[in-house]
Amino acid sequence: VGLVSSASTFTPMSRACDAVGEAPGRPGINTLRLERSIVVEPKMLDSLRMVRDSLPNFGRSGRQSDNVKVANVTFRAGERPGYSYEPNPKDVANILRNIRRGKQFSDFCIFTNHGHEPGNWSEEPADYEREFAHQTxxxxxxxxxxxxxxxxxxxxxxxxxxxFYSLGNFMMDDLRTPVGADMYEVYDKDLVDVTDADVTVSEMSSGYETSPGFSDPVFYESVIAISRFEENRLAEVRLYPVELGHSKRFANRGIPSVACAAKAEMILDRLRRLSEPYGTRIAFENGVGVISLRCKG
Structure with a gap:
């Protein structure tokens, strides 16, 4: 079995870097860099253009391009407001080459990517991802x-x-210690009266500027997927619903267990709805989701 992994969500200095000249290479992760732009309605783009042209060091160019960059954020016009991503061509080529190499030396090659785009709030993958998945x-x-x-x-x-555009969480535990003093400041906690666990609970429930936190039960509901292949083609996927104890006290949350019948039906119904746009049909069999391809060519 071959495994090729990458990350599209990562901190800047975690990317592996090649050596150049006298500078040594840097170990790190295999990244898929993404260029993000924000899609807005055309009239909003006109307003953003006015904001840009009014700022210091931005002259009135008179150009009516289809995008505007303000404070290092690129905006472009479109029919559906949201976030759009363009993968780095060099990273894509490198990943695809490594997948080919992995397949050449294995009977079965798995590709995984760690990515939050467009955000943990979204039930849909980022706009670039379907084409990229097909390429892999x-x-x-x-x-x-x-x-x-x-x-x-x-x-x-x-x-x-x-x-699998996301299988959710198999485990979910972010209760940790020690916590830095800056985290106390972020969540307005007193260094004397509050514990590290209090800060962590606030972090998990409040989230960050770009994340709503993890107070919603959907972050504690997932499936275990078992794929069965016959003659090198997928024959069946069985989806076993699990839940991670959202209603339990914080220290006991995050450990997977088999979902009860009502919860299992709710999880599978959501997954069925999310999979329908891709032409995927999920049947229910005794509390288990089943994708069967036996009759497909």
Whole structure:
């Protein structure tokens, strides 16, 4: 079995870097860099252009380009407001090459990506991801698996290969110590009266500027997917619903257990809804989700 992994969500200095001249290479992760832009309505873009032209060091160019950059954020016009991503061509080429190499030396090659885009709040993957997932399968990946969004997203079957746009959390534990003094300041906690656990609870419930936190039960609901192949083609995927104890006290949350019947039906119904846009049909069999491809060519 071959495994190729990458990350599209990462801190700047965690990326592996090649050596150049006298500068040594830097160990790190295999990244998929993304260029993000914010899509707005055309009239909003006109307003942003006025803001840009009024700022110091920005002259009135008179150009009516289809995008505007303000404070290092790129905005462009579109029909559906939201976030758009353009993957780095060099990173894509490098990843696809490594997948081909992995497949050449293995019977089964899995590709995984750690990415939160467009955010943990979204039930849909980022706009670039479906095309990229198809490219990885075309390059030799037998399965495409995303982790990072902390919630379930849809499942697609492409050329007899499963694409899991997110399987959510298998475990969810962020109760930690020690916590730095700056985290106390972020959540307005007193260094004398408050414990590290209090800060962590606030972090998990309040989130960050770009994340709503993890107070919603959906972050504690997932599935265990078992894929069965016959003659090198996917024959069936069985989806076993699990829940991670959202209603339990904080120290006991995050450990997976088999979901009760009502919870299992709710989890599978959500996953079925999210998978339908990809043409994926999920049947219910005794509390288990089943994707069957036996009758497909």
């Amino acid at each position: 399968v075309d390059a030799g990946a037998d399965a495409y698996i995303v982790h990072g969004p902390h919630r379930l997203r849809g499942i697609e079957i492409y050329k007899g290969r499963p694409i």
